[in-house]
Each structure stands twice: as structure tokens, then as C-alpha cells.
Amino acid sequence: MNDEQILALEARARRHAALADSARLRVVDLLSAGDLSPTELRTRIGMTSNLLAHHLNVLEREGIVSRGRSEGDGRRSYVRLDPSALSGLVPLSTIDATRVVFICTANSARSQLARAIWNGNSPVPAVSAGTHPAQRVAPGAVQVAARHGLDLSDAVPASADGVVAASDLIITVCDRAHEEYPATALHWSVPDPVRGGTSEAFDAAFAELQSRVERLAPRVRLAA
Incomplete structure (x- = not known):
């Protein structure tokens, strides 16, 4: 050795x-x-x-x-x-949900990307929303999605008010949104790429979200 x-x-x-x-x-x-x-x-x-x-x-x-x-x-x-x-040591218990709801503050980048990535990896449908939705999806989010074969060109930020149902699995993907949703089931602390504004920042956010989705998606089952 x-x-x-x-x-x-x-x-x-x-x-x-x-x-x-x-x-x-x-x-x-x-x-x-x-x-x-x-x-x-x-x-x-x-x-x-x-x-x-x-x-x-x-x-x-x-x-x-x-x-x-x-x-x-x-x-x-x-x-x-x-x-x-x-590797191999974390228990893979399953989670039942009728839908996954990704929430961030503006619903302009991270939650939109997470929704798009999730829907390509799981039969459980996903939507996204914001606690304080912006006027439009960030151009950097549209561009990084396109680089990975995902289309956000028609995506529109929406308010989380009235979107969430009891059977949803809620995942906040920004710290501010999580701190407004203290009872949220799951939280992913992903740095805000809009703050950095560079393509590298959006690439890093996409990679982090993709890694998280790929780890969690096999554990989430569509509830009856």
C-alpha cells in the first residue's frame, strides 16, 4: 500500500x-x-x-x-x-408529493432553472414561484438554460401566494425565501447568480441545482 x-x-x-x-x-x-x-x-x-x-x-x-x-x-x-x-452512507427514504414547488424571492432565475431541470428528471411535475416576483426572468437564466437544452424563453415570474397546496413538496432555493417560509419542507442554499450577473455565476447556479435535483429526484414519488 x-x-x-x-x-x-x-x-x-x-x-x-x-x-x-x-x-x-x-x-x-x-x-x-x-x-x-x-x-x-x-x-x-x-x-x-x-x-x-x-x-x-x-x-x-x-x-x-x-x-x-x-x-x-x-x-x-x-x-x-x-x-x-x-457515498452510499446517506439513507434514501422516499418522499410522496403530488407536485414540487420551487420558490425563490424574484422567481427570475434559481427557481425557474430548478423547475426546468426537475421536469427533465422526474415524473413528479414541478412549478416555480416567487415571494416577491420580478417583472421578467433574468436573461442570464434564459441563456444558461439554453446552453443546456432547456427553454425558459416563455417563462414568466409568478407569485407564491395561492400556489402552494398541502400535498406539494416545497423547496426554497434562496435564503431570503426560506426565511419567509420557516415551515418549508426542504431548503437548498444556492447563491444568487443575478447578484454576480456573469455567465460563470449562472453556470455555477445551474450546476448546483442540477446536482441537487439529480440526488433528490429518485427519492420523490408521485402521490396517489
């Missing part, structure tokens, strides 16, 4: 050790489909702030989770799971 193989084996052993705790496994389970703030994790698990901070530090040290500052309320952060660190 060469040095590289030994280092890889030691890294695997550290990840297994980090997961050899029921509380940390519960954190991983909760993050397996979406991002959560430390406060949301603490509420769902029923754990003190200090103890949760300890567990998150262990998971972060081994590259299993990472934290990023909210683009909405800058005092908040979101914890996300790095799926590459847990």
Missing part, C-alpha cells in the same frame, strides 16, 4: 469515526435532502447550542458538512451536506 492509499484509508477511518455517534447521524439524515440553519437543526433534534456546535465542528472538520452565510438574514448560516464525503 503506497502513501496515497494510506492517506485515503486514514481519511475514510476519520469519516467513519465522525459518524459513529447517533446525534451526528441524525444531523446527516436531516441534511441528506436539504440545508438547515443551526437553529433549525437544534429544534428538530432537541439539542443544546453548545452540543450541536460540537457535533457540527466534528462533521465539518472531516469535510462531511460545510456552513455558509445566508444571503437573506446575514446573521444566519446554513449547514449543507457534502454528498461526495458519504
